[in-house]
Amino acid sequence: MPDLEKLHAAVIEGDWKAAAAVTHAAIARGVAPLTIVGCLVPAMDEVGRLFECEEYFVPEMLLSARAMKASMEIVRPLLAAAGTEPVGRVVIGTVKGDLHDIGKNLVASMLEGGGFEVIDLGADVAPERFIEAATARHANLVALSALLTVTMPSMKTTVDAFQAAGLREQVKIMVGGAPVTQQYADAIGADGYSESAAGAVALARKLVVV
Amino acid sequence: MRLKLIGCEVLFREMCHACAHSPHQVDVEFLPKGLHDLGGKPMAAKIQEAVDRTPEGVYQAILLGYGLCGNGLEGLTARHTRLVLPRAHDCIALLLGSHERYQAYFADNPGTFYRSTGWLERGQGLQQLTHHTTGFDESLETLIGKYGEDNGRYLYEEMTRYRAQYRKLTFIETGLEAGGKFIAEAAAEARQKGWSFERLPGDLAWLWRLVEGAWAEAEFVVAEPGQRIAASYDNRVVKVRT
Numbered sequence A: 001m002p003d004l005e006k007l008h009a010a011v012i013e014g015d016w017k018a019a020a021a022v023t024h025a026a027i028a029r030g031v032a033p034l035t036i037v038g039c040l041v042p043a044m045d046e047v048g049r050l051f052e053c054e055e056y057f058v059p060e061m062l063l064s065a066r067a068m069k070a071s072m073e074i075v076r077p078l079l080a081a082a083g084t085e086p087v088g089r090v091v092i093g094t095v096k097g098d099l100h101d102i103g104k105n106l107v108a109s110m111l112e113g114g115g116f117e118v119i120d121l122g123a124d125v126a127p128e129r130f131i132e133a134a135t136a137r138h139a140n141l142v143a144l145s146a147l148l149t150v151t152m153p154s155m156k157t158t159v160d161a162f163q164a165a166g167l168r169e170q171v172k173i174m175v176g177g178a179p180v181t182q183q184y185a186d187a188i189g190a191d192g193y194s195e196s197a198a199g200a201v202a203l204a205r206k207l208v209v210v
Numbered sequence B: 001m002r003l004k005l006i007g008c009e010v011l012f013r014e015m016c017h018a019c020a021h022s023p024h025q026v027d028v029e030f031l032p033k034g035l036h037d038l039g040g041k042p043m044a045a046k047i048q049e050a051v052d053r054t055p056e057g058v059y060q061a062i063l064l065g066y067g068l069c070g071n072g073l074e075g076l077t078a079r080h081t082r083l084v085l086p087r088a089h090d091c092i093a094l095l096l097g098s099h100e101r102y103q104a105y106f107a108d109n110p111g112t113f114y115r116s117t118g119w120l121e122r123g124q125g126l127q128q129l130t131h132h133t134t135g136f137d138e139s140l141e142t143l144i145g146k147y148g149e150d151n152g153r154y155l156y157e158e159m160t161r162y163r164a165q166y167r168k169l170t171f172i173e174t175g176l177e178a179g180g181k182f183i184a185e186a187a188a189e190a191r192q193k194g195w196s197f198e199r200l201p202g203d204l205a206w207l208w209r210l211v212e213g214a215w216a217e218a219e220f221v222v223a224e225p226g227q228r229i230a231a232s233y234d235n236r237v238v239k240v241r242t
Helices: A002-013 A016-028 A032-053 A060-083 A100-112 A127-136 A153-164 A182-187 A197-208 B010-021 B041-051 B091-094 B099-108 B115-122 B140-147 B151-158 B178-193 B207-214
Strands: A088-094 A117-121 A141-145 A172-176 B003-006 B025-031 B061-065 B083-086 B112-113 B169-173 B195-203 B219-225 B229-231 B238-241
Touching: A002 A016, A002 A032, A002 B061, A016 A032, A016 A060, A016 B091, A032 A060, A032 A100, A060 A100, A060 B140, A060 B151, A088 A100, A088 A127, A088 A197, A100 A127, A100 A141, A100 A197, A127 A141, A127 A153, A127 B091, A141 A153, A141 A197, A141 B091, A141 B115, A153 A172, A172 A197, A172 B219, B003 B041, B010 B091, B010 B115, B010 B207, B025 B041, B061 B099, B061 B207, B083 B207, B091 B099, B091 B151, B091 B169, B112 B115, B112 B178, B115 B178, B169 B238, B219 B229, B219 B238
Parallel strands: A088 A117, A088 A141, A141 A172, B003 B025, B003 B061, B061 B083, B112 B169, B169 B195
Antiparallel strands: B083 B219, B229 B238
């Protein structure tokens, strides 16, 4: 479908205006919103691949995410109006003490493109805020980000806080960020770890499947 | 003892000062600050190269003037000579003199950007080392030149938004700040970015103990030949694996 190829290209090229224009045109031609959304994750997967092999760097990823978000802005109200249920509800944030958010923002965008309702709490998020938001918004997934080995302990305190509040069984918890490892995720009792933003979407989908 | 110190250039003044006072003979090699920006695995590979270049049978130990540094020391393997690494998350802990002091200050002062002599004057060759540009600290003009007016401006806003999330610039003072120029430069940076400014006394005793050979178990991890350094995910920060 030519529209979707153009949308795919617009995301890869980081052209948000083209992404928006193609999305509007596709909707006008009767392409289903879900079909449009369905093209965004493969496009961002390709962007992720280009990042892994160092053809794309952080600026290119940000521009691709911008293009993807521009398409989502248009499609989101249509999905809501049609009563489309999200794949899952995820509360995402960078943990307490840590202000780094660019990677977390990329994952948040990609999760939305992947069909999730995303509740983004920002950075420096205390465990209590994760709990409040997960409870209030009926989230089934919590995604924690940290960029410093100094702040990684906040991931453990967040997992422990869910446990102490009797909520651990109600959510899956996934972790990520440059210094985070699978080993660390296992050590703190997280349900999953992803090394990349693209991998985060696949992991998130796996975790919310009942 | 004859010791080889492989350290980060960010700690250049502080480490040279410590070496000059050491009872031991210390040969020093400084690696670029830009390794920190390459990320954990590439940094670890570069430091391993430096360790591997060290001749056998010359030194009683190779000292590492680093902390865990975002896993930049993860997996570092001792070949023929033992490795000694402070149990520090990063150089800020080293400049403050203890893991506990760093943890406490960090927790009590969220949104703090740290500076020291090395953080101000070192790492200018960053772009050559990082063969790609992360985009951070690039000027608006450069970004517009690369990505066009609209995308360039968007990237600049995204990359500089962190400035609003930080509240304070803390300069760690060690007494090695020749003539006050470092303090002035740090204060100017704080003003320019809209942050408050604090001068925090550092404590170089931990670095001195590194080059004096006073490697208490609580403060240093020692990797014997064949062992490798790993993150321990607890308050000891690092451990050895066989």
